[in-house]
Amino acid sequence: MTTIELATITIAGTAVVLAPIPAASIHDLTETLALPEPPPAPEPEPTPVLNYDDLGSYWGADTIANTEDLIARERAAGTAIDEWNVTARDGQPLRIVRLADPTFLDTICVIPSAALPIDPNQLADLLLAPAADANALHQQLAEQAGPRQARQILAAAHHIAAERLWADPS
The missing domain is CATH 3.10.50 (Chitinase A; domain 3)
Structure with a gap:
């Protein structure tokens, strides 16, 4: 480092240290600062x-x-x-x-489509039970959710139950 570079760095450092600090930027540590309001939550993206x-x-x-x-x-x-x-x-x-x-x-x-009102995973458990009656289950679902959704829910439950059967090594 040359003498000129050293002198330049020393003068610049001194100017930074000696620069006046505005009184408005000094805060009392006991005073609580108001936090800005958080931005509003973004609207969910449409499906x-x-x-x-x-x-x-x-x-x-x-x-x-x-x-x-x-x-x-x-x-x-x-x-x-x-x-x-x-x-x-x-x-x-x-x-x-x-x-x-x-x-x-x-x-x-x-x-x-809209989310199913009944979890097909729970129905898959019922379908895997030894005394399972898919027709009775379909009738109950149709009364609760309507015939179209009952078919959709039962189809998903059958699919999940079949995957569980294939995954079970016993």
């Missing part, structure tokens, strides 16, 4: 609809409202539309909609 082509390539996500508008427009235009209601392995009901496009690739929308 995404996943869009694929008929070859299985992911095209992107959209909102349920936008997808329902698209389906309504395509119906009005006379597009061939196929729909399926299925249950995912975790018990989540899904609506699958295929919008046919004869000039290009079809659009397939995977739309999550």
Whole structure:
């Protein structure tokens, strides 16, 4: 280090140390400072609809409202539309909609439905019991949740029960 560099650093350091401190920035340690209000919680993202082509390539996500508008427009235009209601392995009901496009690739929308009112894992336990009666269980579910949701819940429970049977080595 040269003498000039050393002198420059010494002068700059002295200027920083001797710089005046404004009185407004000095706080009494016994005084409590008001904390700023926390920002509002962000709005939850709408549940995404996943869009694929008929070859299985992911095209992107959209909102349920936008997808329902698209389906309504395509119906009005006379597009061939196929729909399926299925249950995912975790018990989540899904609506699958295929919008046919004869000039290009079809659009397939995977739309999550409302959460199931009854846990399919609990029903899987009942189905695995020796005296299980799936028909009686279906009737009880249909009375509680309606016939469509009863089928979805029972299908998920059967799937979970089958996976448990295959995983059990005994």
